[in-house]
Amino acid sequence: MPAMNENPADLAPELCVLLAAVLGLVNGLFLPRTKQWRVAVVCAIGLVFGLAAAGVAASRPDLMAFGSFAVDPVTHVTRIAVLGSTLLVVVLAAGEVRDHPRESEHYALILLSALGAMVLGATSDLLVLVGAYLLASIPAYALAGFGKDAPGTEAALKYYLMGAFLGVVMLAGVTLLYGVGRGTAYDTLRAGLADAPPAAMAAGVVALLAGLLFKAGAVPGHFWVPDVTEGAPPAIAAYVTTVPKIGAFAALFRFGAETAPGGWAPLVAVVAAATMTLGNLAAFGQDNVRRLLAYSTVSQAGYLLVPVAMAGRADLARPAVLFYVAAYAVTNVGAFAVVLACGRDDLAGYTGLLRRSPAAGLSLIVCLLGLVGTPPTAVFVGKVLMFGAALEGGYAWLAAVAAVNTVASVFYYLRWIVPLFGRSDGRPPPSRAPLAVAVAAAAVSLVLGVGSGIALAA
Amino acid sequence: MMLPGWPGGLAVDGLSAVLLVTLAVVLAAVLAYSAREGYGPRFFVLMLLFAAAMAVTVTASDLLLLLMGWEVMGAMSYALIGYAWPDAGRVRAADTAFLTTRAADLGLYAAAGFAVAGAHSLGLDALAHAEAPWRDLIAAGVVVSALGKSAQLPFSFWLSKAMAGPSPVSALLHSATMVVAGAYLLMRLHPLLDATGWASTLVSWAGALTALLMGAVALAQRDLKQLLAASTCAQIGFMVLAAGAGTVGGGTAHLVAHAAVKSLLFLCAGVWLTRDGSHRLVDVAFGAGALALAGVPPLSLWVTKDEVLAGVGDPALLVVAFAASVLSAAYAGKALLRVLRPAGSSPVGLSQRVPLAGLAVAACGLGVLGLPGVAGEWRRLLGATDDVTPDVWMLVLSGVLAVVTVGAVVLARRVPEPGWALDWLLLERAATAGVVRPVFALARALDRFDDRVVDGAVRGVARAGRGTAALAGRRVEIRVDGVVSLTARAARWLAALARRPQTGQLHLYYAQAAVVLAVLVAVAVLAAG
Numbered sequence: 001m002p003a004m005n006e007n008p009a010d011l012a013p014e015l016c017v018l019l020a021a022v023l024g025l026v027n028g029l030f031l032p033r034t035k036q037w038r039v040a041v042v043c044a045i046g047l048v049f050g051l052a053a054a055g056v057a058a059s060r061p062d063l064m065a066f067g068s069f070a071v072d073p074v075t076h077v078t079r080i081a082v083l084g085s086t087l088l089v090v091v092l093a094a095g096e097v098r099d100h101p102r103e104s105e106h107y108a109l110i111l112l113s114a115l116g117a118m119v120l121g122a123t124s125d126l127l128v129l130v131g132a133y134l135l136a137s138i139p140a141y142a143l144a145g146f147g148k149d150a151p152g153t154e155a156a157l158k159y160y161l162m163g164a165f166l167g168v169v170m171l172a173g174v175t176l177l178y179g180v181g182r183g184t185a186y187d188t189l190r191a192g193l194a195d196a197p198p199a200a201m202a203a204g205v206v207a208l209l210a211g212l213l214f215k216a217g218a219v220p221g222h223f224w225v226p227d228v229t230e231g232a233p234p235a236i237a238a239y240v241t242t243v244p245k246i247g248a249f250a251a252l253f254r255f256g257a258e259t260a261p262g263g264w265a266p267l268v269a270v271v272a273a274a275t276m277t278l279g280n281l282a283a284f285g286q287d288n289v290r291r292l293l294a295y296s297t298v299s300q301a302g303y304l305l306v307p308v309a310m311a312g313r314a315d316l317a318r319p320a321v322l323f324y325v326a327a328y329a330v331t332n333v334g335a336f337a338v339v340l341a342c343g344r345d346d347l348a349g350y351t352g353l354l355r356r357s358p359a360a361g362l363s364l365i366v367c368l369l370g371l372v373g374t375p376p377t378a379v380f381v382g383k384v385l386m387f388g389a390a391l392e393g394g395y396a397w398l399a400a401v402a403a404v405n406t407v408a409s410v411f412y413y414l415r416w417i418v419p420l421f422g423r424s425d426g427r428p429p430p431s432r433a434p435l436a437v438a439v440a441a442a443a444v445s446l447v448l449g450v451g452s453g454i455a456l457a458a
Numbered sequence: 459m460m461l462p463g464w465p466g467g468l469a470v471d472g473l474s475a476v477l478l479v480t481l482a483v484v485l486a487a488v489l490a491y492s493a494r495e496g497y498g499p500r501f502f503v504l505m506l507l508f509a510a511a512m513a514v515t516v517t518a519s520d521l522l523l524l525l526m527g528w529e530v531m532g533a534m535s536y537a538l539i540g541y542a543w544p545d546a547g548r549v550r551a552a553d554t555a556f557l558t559t560r561a562a563d564l565g566l567y568a569a570a571g572f573a574v575a576g577a578h579s580l581g582l583d584a585l586a587h588a589e590a591p592w593r594d595l596i597a598a599g600v601v602v603s604a605l606g607k608s609a610q611l612p613f614s615f616w617l618s619k620a621m622a623g624p625s626p627v628s629a630l631l632h633s634a635t636m637v638v639a640g641a642y643l644l645m646r647l648h649p650l651l652d653a654t655g656w657a658s659t660l661v662s663w664a665g666a667l668t669a670l671l672m673g674a675v676a677l678a679q680r681d682l683k684q685l686l687a688a689s690t691c692a693q694i695g696f697m698v699l700a701a702g703a704g705t706v707g708g709g710t711a712h713l714v715a716h717a718a719v720k721s722l723l724f725l726c727a728g729v730w731l732t733r734d735g736s737h738r739l740v741d742v743a744f745g746a747g748a749l750a751l752a753g754v755p756p757l758s759l760w761v762t763k764d765e766v767l768a769g770v771g772d773p774a775l776l777v778v779a780f781a782a783s784v785l786s787a788a789y790a791g792k793a794l795l796r797v798l799r800p801a802g803s804s805p806v807g808l809s810q811r812v813p814l815a816g817l818a819v820a821a822c823g824l825g826v827l828g829l830p831g832v833a834g835e836w837r838r839l840l841g842a843t844d845d846v847t848p849d850v851w852m853l854v855l856s857g858v859l860a861v862v863t864v865g866a867v868v869l870a871r872r873v874p875e876p877g878w879a880l881d882w883l884l885l886e887r888a889a890t891a892g893v894v895r896p897v898f899a900l901a902r903a904l905d906r907f908d909d910r911v912v913d914g915a916v917r918g919v920a921r922a923g924r925g926t927a928a929l930a931g932r933r934v935e936i937r938v939d940g941v942v943s944l945t946a947r948a949a950r951w952l953a954a955l956a957r958r959p960q961t962g963q964l965h966l967y968y969a970q971a972a973v974v975l976a977v978l979v980a981v982a983v984l985a986a987g
Binding site (some may be wrong): 162165198203227254264277278408458 | 513919950951952953954955956957959960962964967968970975978979980981983984985986
């Protein structure tokens with residue numbers, strides 16, 4: 001049992017983000033429109049400080065802050081992944097909303113949502129979980145509709161309504177679990193759920209899952225993913241398919257591992273199988289790269305749910321989910337960065353990209369092959385760990401389904417990769433900043449894959 | 459030393475020295491003569507290489523170097539005989555000469571191999587000390603290649619073909635290089651021949667019979683160069699006889715004297731062939747050479763031939779050799795008739811007159827090698843101390859026979875021409891029928907074997923592979939293909955199905971999410987229960 005305390009310094013990374021968001025917002029009030037880019041710098045500095053603080057925290061022993069905030073390896077990885085991805089997204093967004101009337105709000109909203117995702121992954125109390133869910137979601141609704149155009153508005157509305165519906169269901173689930181488990185803290189619930197009526201507990205767990213699966217973009221909360229990814233501004237699409245997911249998977253894993261409700265593994269395994277299969281099948285016929293990436297993230301959510309299902313059953317489950325989620329985050333942001341750099345949504349727009357811009361083409365190839373799970377990229381290592389966890393937990397059928405899905409997924413990723421080698425037409429070269437993000441993300445993906453031994457040992 | 463651990467190299471002893479000097483003198487005379495004949499640089503390069511190869515051959519002290527010189531000499535002889543290469547006939551003649559000597563050369567390769575196996579050395583001196591079966595095999599190989607190179611029976615026909623080359627080539631090839639290489643080798647390896655017991659007898663008889671039969675062939679020839687070619691075979695026969703009988707001093711003296719005589723005769727013949735008329739000096743020189751060839755006293759070949767004959771012990775051999783000696787007088791007389799034929803006058807340059815005169819002097823005067831004082835010195839030089847000085851009766855007899863024969867021929871102005879000898883004893887046809895055709899037949903048979911059996915097997919495997927592939931394509935592939943396309947169709951259908959829930963209408967999303975959640979509750983209840 002980690003020591004109890006109420007030291008705010010244990011939340012330093014979260015506080016850095018909060019401070020940066022508030023400072024950015026206040027700064028934005030007084031800055032002229034053309035100088036608002038300084039807010040981005042402030043936010044980036046806040047994120048970098050947060051990363052540093054998270055790194056320092058990771059080298060310290062595990063503890064529990066304020067009785068509901070666990071500072072353990074799951075939290076460390078969640079913090080680092082969220083902060084790193086958010087930093088990349090801020091760079092992507094900086095070019096997109098340059099000189100926008102509400103530029104500073106844009107960054108502040110991203111940071112606040114990221115803060116919610118971090119808390120989501122770190123909390124071990126259902127009430128804080130609900131609060132984190134709302135904090136992660138509500139800024140994201142606003143961000144989806146930030147462009148005030150028809151597709152953005154539609155995306156924001158769908159996102160919000162799906163989130164509201166499943167959030168209400170989640171609240172009901174939390175109420176149910178509180179009732180049958182006699183508490184909201186996970187260690188209380190662990191004892192309380194052991195002798196709770198199974199049907200009520202099952203209903204409560206599924207209702208709680210509804211909200212978390214919505215954040216994770218998994219069945220049945222995946223309906224918003226394609227619509228929002230296509231409709232929202234690209235940087236925001238990259239954000240909502242990456243950052244909230246990190247928090248959601250960490251929260252799912254923590255809930256499964258720490259409360260150990262009966263029937264957790266089969267329930268999540270079914271969801272995982274359905275999610276990966278649906279995502280892959282739906283991605284087959286897509287000609288819009290953003291929709292393709294959206295379904296790809298749905299299928300990746302399915303793979304990520306495999307170690308979540310194995311929480312508490314397999315020793316490999318924790319390294320698998322943590323490594324996979326970090327690898328997925330950086331790879332996914334890289335792929336979106338190339339889309340942003342090229343400014344095209346149709347597959348035909350990527351013909352000959354490798355000749356037009358070798359850096360963009362290679363980054364995209366690395367990221368897409370990474371999403372397939374090709375060595376030596378990071379997602380490959382995550383997938384190997386995921387298969388290992390499934391086999392260790394005795395869910396060979398799930399591993400088989402995941403393997404078949406992986407093979408099938410090659411098809412639609414190749415549909416995007418093959419045109420890259422074609423003959424180039426005279427399109428303008430990709431824009432610089434997103435390209436740099438894409439190259440950095442691809443490099444990190446490779447480094448993380450090659451250096452996976454060190455990363456896993458840490 | 460050519461190979462580490464195998465002693466050998468170039469060395470000059472008495473025999474080598476004599477041959478080198480002979481080679482140098484003849485080469486100088488021939489090249490001086492050729493300088494006015496208008497040959498290109500290629501001719502002189504090849505001639506010099508030819509002579510250099512001969513020099514290596516006579517100075518080599520191991521079989522490896524000897525083989526090198528031997529082979530280069532053979533190759534150069536090919537190039538020189540076919541010097542006028544636009545004439546296909548000459549190239550064919552060069553082919554015949556080269557392939558014949560080359561085939562016989564294989565004996566020397568075999569001998570080298572046997573020497574490594576039996577004598578554990580390639581040194582020429584060591585060959586006689588090889589163990590019994592190897593020594594005989596070495597001797598056999600050496601004898602075959604020497605007889606081939608020296609155009610002895612049964613290889614003589616290639617020398618007839620070699621006449622296709624220019625006259626200076628013939629002058630060199632017939633006197634100081636190529637053909638004498640075989641005789642030299644046999645004289646050099648005389649201890650080996652003696653050691654085997656049978657080889658020296660065989661070599662003696664081969665030499666004597668060649669001298670006799672080729673003498674007859676020479677007598678039958680109507681073309682002067684063909685006559686001279688056959689006479690070369692016959693005269694080399696005397697040297698081979700000397701090698702077999704162990705008369706190295708006499709054989710070498712005969713070799714040197716014959717080199718002077720034959721190069722002189724060929725150069726004179728060359729003058730006649732390339733010009734309409736003649737020159738008195740050429741006529742005189744040719745006459746002197748022909749008389750020397752006939753063995754008329756006191757000219758050179760009379761003395762040297764008798765020295766060779768003096769060493770022959772077997773009376774039967776001696777009779778054959780004497781008969782050959784008479785024949786040589788006869789064909790020399792026939793050649794002499796050519797000088798007596800009237801011809802127009804043609805100028806001959808000084809650079810050609812000098813070598814002709816010099817060679818003529820040598821051809822007449824080299825008999826001094828047989829004078830008592832000189833002969834002892836000569837034998838000591840060559841290390842041939844057991845040579846026998848010819849008896850006076852023998853000298854007188856051979857001299858008288860030669861003079862009488864030449865006189866008779868010149869007086870009668872015609873000689874009996876044995877018809878059977880006209881075509882070089884049909885040796886070439888025999889070789890064609892006995893060796894060339896069977897080899898070609900064997901090659902064709904092997905070719906058919908290769909085409910039908912080896913190739914056929916390969917093609918059969920390929921056909922079988924295609925057949926199997928076709929079978930697999932018809933029977934298996936369709937089914938596999940069917941399964942694959944079925945999978946693809948199913949995947950497409952499922953993909954279309956998977957996109958069906960994404961209607962874009964929110965109330966349907968709500969309904970679907972609710973239904974799925976209800977199903978999940980059922981799953982959870984079942985799993986928890």
